[in-house]
Amino acid sequence: xxxxxxxxxxxxxxxxxxxxxxxxxxxxxxxxxxxxxxxxxxxxxxxxxxxxxxxxxxxxxxxxxxxxxxxxxxxxxxxxxxxxxxxxxxxxxxxxxxxxxxxxxxxxxxxxxxxxxxxxxxxxxxxxxxxxxxxxxxxxxxxxxxxxxxxxxxxxxxxxxxxxxxxxxxxxxxxxxxxxxxxxxxxxxxxxxxxxxxxxxxxxxxxxxxxxxxxxxxxxxxxxxxxxxxxxxxxxxxxxxxxxxxxxxxxxxxxxxxxxxxxxxxxxxxxxxxxxxxxxxxxxxxxxxxxxxxxxxxxxxxxxxxxxxxxxxxxxxxx
Amino acid sequence: xxxxxxxxxxxxxxxxxxxxxxxxxxxxxxxxxxxxxxxxxxxxxxxxxxxxxxxxxxxxxxxxxxxxxxxxxxxxxxxxxxxxxxxxxxxxxxxxxxxxxxxxxxxxxxxxxxxxxxxxxxxxxxxxxxxxxxxxxxxxxxxxxxxxxxxxxxxxxxxxxxxxxxxxxxxxxxxxxxxxxxxxxxxxxxxxxxxxxxxxxxxxxxxxxxxxxxxxxxxxxxxxxxxxxxxxxxxxxxxxxxxxxxxxxxxxxxxxxxxxxxxxxxxxxxxxxxxxxxxxxxxxxxxxxxxxxxxxxxxxxxxxxxxxxxxxxxxxxxxxxxxxxxxxxxxxxxxxxxxxxxxxxxxxxxxxxxxxxxxxxxxxxxxxxxxxxxxxxxxxxxxxxxxxxxxxxxxxxxxxxxxxxxxxxxxxxxxxxxxxxxxxxxxxxxxxxxxxxxxxxxxxxxxxxxxxxxxxxxxxxxxxxxxxxxxxxxx
Numbered sequence: 001x002x003x004x005x006x007x008x009x010x011x012x013x014x015x016x017x018x019x020x021x022x023x024x025x026x027x028x029x030x031x032x033x034x035x036x037x038x039x040x041x042x043x044x045x046x047x048x049x050x051x052x053x054x055x056x057x058x059x060x061x062x063x064x065x066x067x068x069x070x071x072x073x074x075x076x077x078x079x080x081x082x083x084x085x086x087x088x089x090x091x092x093x094x095x096x097x098x099x100x101x102x103x104x105x106x107x108x109x110x111x112x113x114x115x116x117x118x119x120x121x122x123x124x125x126x127x128x129x130x131x132x133x134x135x136x137x138x139x140x141x142x143x144x145x146x147x148x149x150x151x152x153x154x155x156x157x158x159x160x161x162x163x164x165x166x167x168x169x170x171x172x173x174x175x176x177x178x179x180x181x182x183x184x185x186x187x188x189x190x191x192x193x194x195x196x197x198x199x200x201x202x203x204x205x206x207x208x209x210x211x212x213x214x215x216x217x218x219x220x221x222x223x224x225x226x227x228x229x230x231x232x233x234x235x236x237x238x239x240x241x242x243x244x245x246x247x248x249x250x251x252x253x254x255x256x257x258x259x260x261x262x263x264x265x266x267x268x269x270x271x272x273x274x275x276x277x278x279x280x281x282x283x284x285x286x287x288x289x290x291x292x293x294x295x296x297x298x299x300x301x302x303x304x305x306x307x308x309x310x311x312x313x314x315x316x317x318x319x
Numbered sequence: 320x321x322x323x324x325x326x327x328x329x330x331x332x333x334x335x336x337x338x339x340x341x342x343x344x345x346x347x348x349x350x351x352x353x354x355x356x357x358x359x360x361x362x363x364x365x366x367x368x369x370x371x372x373x374x375x376x377x378x379x380x381x382x383x384x385x386x387x388x389x390x391x392x393x394x395x396x397x398x399x400x401x402x403x404x405x406x407x408x409x410x411x412x413x414x415x416x417x418x419x420x421x422x423x424x425x426x427x428x429x430x431x432x433x434x435x436x437x438x439x440x441x442x443x444x445x446x447x448x449x450x451x452x453x454x455x456x457x458x459x460x461x462x463x464x465x466x467x468x469x470x471x472x473x474x475x476x477x478x479x480x481x482x483x484x485x486x487x488x489x490x491x492x493x494x495x496x497x498x499x500x501x502x503x504x505x506x507x508x509x510x511x512x513x514x515x516x517x518x519x520x521x522x523x524x525x526x527x528x529x530x531x532x533x534x535x536x537x538x539x540x541x542x543x544x545x546x547x548x549x550x551x552x553x554x555x556x557x558x559x560x561x562x563x564x565x566x567x568x569x570x571x572x573x574x575x576x577x578x579x580x581x582x583x584x585x586x587x588x589x590x591x592x593x594x595x596x597x598x599x600x601x602x603x604x605x606x607x608x609x610x611x612x613x614x615x616x617x618x619x620x621x622x623x624x625x626x627x628x629x630x631x632x633x634x635x636x637x638x639x640x641x642x643x644x645x646x647x648x649x650x651x652x653x654x655x656x657x658x659x660x661x662x663x664x665x666x667x668x669x670x671x672x673x674x675x676x677x678x679x680x681x682x683x684x685x686x687x688x689x690x691x692x693x694x695x696x697x698x699x700x701x702x703x704x705x706x707x708x709x710x711x712x713x714x715x716x717x718x719x720x721x722x723x724x725x726x727x728x729x730x731x732x733x734x735x736x737x738x739x740x741x742x743x744x745x746x747x748x749x750x751x752x753x754x755x756x757x758x759x760x761x762x763x764x765x766x767x768x769x770x771x772x773x774x775x776x777x778x779x780x781x782x783x784x785x786x787x788x789x790x791x792x793x794x
Contacts, residue, residue: 002569003580097545100554101564109368116367162582264583316582 005099006166007317012095013170016111019088020147021178021212022075023140025052028208030133033068039204046071052185052212055083069130076136077122085143086122089115104157110149117142162263165256169312172256176249176305179236182212184298206232213244233294234286246301250278253308260316270311277304326470327731327742328393339396339791346504347391347733347740355735358390358500365496371488371551386489387784389734392497393745393766394508400762400790403466403474403749406658408758409649411462411751414481414636416652418458421635422448432647441641442689443482443634445597447604451621454527455755458630461520461592462751463487466659466764468730475662475727476645477746481637482629483594486765486785487750488552491516491559493787494763511762511790516750517559519761520592523754524560527626528589536589538562539579541570543595543611548780553594562592572615575622590626591616597631639722640666640688662727667718676723677714680707683723684775685714698775700726729775734768734786744769746777747788762790 029049035041042048047066050056055074056066058081063070078084093115096108121139125131151171158164186209206227210216213236222239223231240247254274261267289297326332329340336344366385420427421438422445428435438444463484465477494513498505521538528536542553544566557564569579570588578585593600599609604617619625635641643664649657665672665683676683680699687695697710714721731742749764766788767777777783 001582002563002565003582004566004569005563006582094545097550097554099564101558105369113368166582260582319580319582319584 001102001162001166003317003319005102006162007313008095008099009102009163009167010170010312010317012092012099013167014174015088015092015095016147016150017171017174017178018083019085019092019143021174022053022083022085022088023143024212024214025049025182026072026075026136026140028212029071030068031211032204032208035204048185049075052182053083054181055081058083072131072136076139086118089118089143089146102163104153106153106157107150110146110153113149114142114146160259162260165260165263166316168256169253172249172252173305173309173312175244176246176253177302179213179244179246179249180298180301180305182209183233183236184295184302187294187298202229203227209236215242215244218242230286230290233289237289237297238281238284238286240282247278247281250274250281254278257312268311268315270308270315273304273308273311277301277308325728325731325742325744326468327733328395328468328745329733329742331471339394339793342504342507343392343394343733352739355390355740359388359735362388362390362496362500365499366492369492371492371555386779387768387770387782388493388496389736389743389768389770389784389786390497390500391733391735391740392501392504392508392787392789393732393747394789394791396793397511397790398793399472400511402472402658404760404762406474406476407464407749407751407760409653409655409658410464410476410479410645411459411753411758413645413649413652413657414462414479414633415456415458415753417648418630418633418636419452419456420652422451422632427648427651430651432651433641433644437640437644438635441635441638443597443632443638445632445635447617447621448630448632453630454530454623454626457527457753457755458633459636460523460527460628460753462753463748463765464659464751466747466749467662467727468745468747469728470730474659476642476659477662477727478639479637479642479645480748481633482596484748484750485549485552485594486748486767487516488555489785490750490761490763490765490788492555493765493785497787508789508791513761513763516752516761517556519752519759520556521560521562523752523759524590524592524626524628526754526756527628529623529626531623532589534587534589537587538590538592539565539570539588541565541567541591541593541595541613543567543599547594549594556592560592567595567609567611567613570613570616572613572619575615575619575624577613577616577619577625588625590628592628597634600627600631638688639664639686640668640719643722662724665723667714667721667723672723673714673718676721677711680711682726684726685710685721685723688720688722698726701773701775726775732766732768732786734770734784736770736772738772741772743772744775744777745786763788 026049029045032041033045046068049071050059050066053075059066059074063074074081074084076085079086081087093111096103096111100108154164154167186205206229207216209232210219215235219235222235235242235245237246239245240251242248257271257274261271329336329344331337363385366388427433428438459481461484463480463486467475467477469475490513524538525536539562540553540557542550542564554564563579565579571578571580577588579588595611598606599611601612601614601616602609603614620627620631643666645661646657649655665676667673667676683699685697697706729744729746732745733740734743745766745768747764747766749760752759766786768784768786769775769777770782770784
């Protein structure tokens with residue numbers, strides 16, 4: 001397939017996944033920020049949301065204080081923020097338009113419908129109007145629906161060829177990145193050095209993490225016990241059956257890269273790299289992660305993940 | 320202003336509907352306006368969701384717009400269509416013969432039938448192509464011939480489009496929308512299908528692959544990119560054809576062979592259905608500032624390693640000055656009289672004609688010879704005094720650039736507009752495909768509607784709309 005098409009499909013999936021993740025982060029942040037202080041509300045929840053999506057520095061360049069209104073504006077509607085939901089949807093749509101032939105009609109329509117809804121919000125809203133949660137929540141739902149529809153339409157209807165595989169690579173690479181980021185942020189905020197983890201005050205923080213990756217219910221099915229932070233780490237990093245865990249993402253990445261390698265008859269650096277990351281995750285226990293430092297572990301993972309992005313681009317997308 | 324009467328395709332000026340329109344007439348009588356309005360907004364929603372939009376050049380905040388869609392179908396009987404079909408195929412055959420001749424022996428010039436400066440000084444004539452032959456002598460694989468109707472059996476060709484005619488996606492999508500919107504009305508009519516157009520197109524493109532290429536021909540559709548006004552159509556067609564939609568930078572030329580950049584490295588391309596004008600095809604051969612094209616493409620084409628569809632230089636056959644000679648062209652190459660009439664046209668390059676035109680500007684439509692899209696034209700009866708004087712100056716200064724035609728009494732069809740159901744002027748663009756094994760026209764085409772009352776301008780860039788065209792068995 002055209003290298004440009006593959007590149008577009010890859011990024012398209014990333015933008016859609018990123019928009020959904022940002023929507024989820026806003027959801028859980030609003031939840032945490034609404035808690036009384038006595039329940040662990042640190043007062044810096046909105047700032048922490050910015051870190052979770054990796055945009056704190058960018059925010060500080062244009063805004064003063066990370067309060068609810070400005071963070072929501074920045075994360076949802078700000079066209080200057082390249083990672084805002086708005087920018088993600090617009091980029092996704094631009095990419096989708098450029099590769100319409102490689103998408104099913106349903107996939108295109110899921111993105112286009114969300115974009116039309118976004119335009120609708122923008123047009124009915126007064127400049128700098130502070131939008132109530134009652135108006136914002138339905139929009140966040142629209143974003144999540146888009147991602148679900150896009151993903152599902154692709155899964156159900158796309159031919160299982162390189163177009164599908166490159167699209168999935170983008171999805172899982174972005175997903176792995178998102179899961180790692182939320183772990184990293186929450187780890188810092190909640191687990192100061194030398195302090196016992198899992199105190200009752202942290203309960204709501206940990207459940208927020210589970211909600212951010214849509215795993216609140218899944219947790220109980222897997223462990224059948226109360227929320228324990230190390231089990232959350234286990235679930236989000238190592239559990240293969242958890243679709244947003246790092247292991248699961250790499251299981252998929254290795255799988256789809258192999259599919260491409262087989263179809264093209266050549267394996268390359270990206271296949272080798274994905275397999276080695278997967279192998280490391282598979283041979284790891286959650287105790288090891290804590291022992292060697294969770295932050296170090298996650299930082300290493302983020303580096304590896306972005307390295308994979310570079311390798312895929314060099315091997316296929318920049319031809 | 321001259322009062323004109325117009326022939327209506329539904330009522331034929333009488334009170335009763337013509338036989339082919341009986342069902343539509345009854346449906347319009349039975350359906351209250353609010354139901355029609357509901358159907359219309361349903362249709363609009365469908366179009367928006369699918370993303371069938373176009374960009375208007377020069378309009379502020381243009382972005383993407385929908386072409387207005389009229390939900391009342393236009394109905395044409397099979398016998399009327401058969402006549403049209405014959406005429407269309409004849410016309411395209413003549414155009415191909417003309418191009419073969421113009422870039423070859425130039426017999427028509429030697430016979431003195433066409434002033435040679437009309438060819439040589441034509442901006443769309445490509446001297447680089449002189450002495451070259453197109454595979455199978457087919458230059459125009461896809462033609463869009465604009466037809467207007469003024470009476471029961473009076474069809475005129477308004478314009479030939481032999482370069483990169485657009486609009487076929489609307490023909491196909493309008494049909495899909497109508498089938499969903501009005502299944503009962505549609506089912507009762509037994510409408511000739513158009514959905515096989517893209518398969519015919521693919522066969523046509525594959526059939527004209529460079530002669531002697533032994534492999535399965537690889538076809539690609541070359542688009543200027545997603546900011547082009549017809550981008551939706553490009554992506555739609557590539558999708559239906561199952562071919563790659565490429566932009567200039569996806570292609571490269573090595574040793575006069577065209578390759579596309581794929582995830583597995585370069586892959587050879589045999590046929591390019593290009594939706595880019597000649598000028599922008601190849602910065603090395605034509606406009607050096609073109610960022611849309613492919614350096615070396617013309618060399619590959621001249622080496623016979625790739626087929627361009629349509630061929631380079633077809634524009635010389637479809638400009639408005641050459642149009643006036645089409646009856647002679649048909650006669651010269653085919654030895655037949657043209658089945659489809661030309662609109663009577665004054666060539667302003669001829670002194671007598673110019674004099675007449677200048678004296679009758681208020682009644683005539685004046686067009687730029689190389690204009691398109693409804694830009695740069697004067698519709699006399701609807702123009703202000705200042706506009707007329709403006710054109711008088713232009714005409715006097717460069718008469719060669721203009722032709723003039725009487726304001727045709729374009730037929731009307733019922734359309735659903737703000738005020739309810741009312742007659743609106745229409746034209747028709749059928750698409751003629753020509754491959755190694757002959758020409759085909761899918762029964763139907765793009766009907767364009769001037770949505771404003773009284774307006775004769777159907778171009779989408781000027782507020783025109785579209786409607787579905789149904790070819791049905793004769794009642």
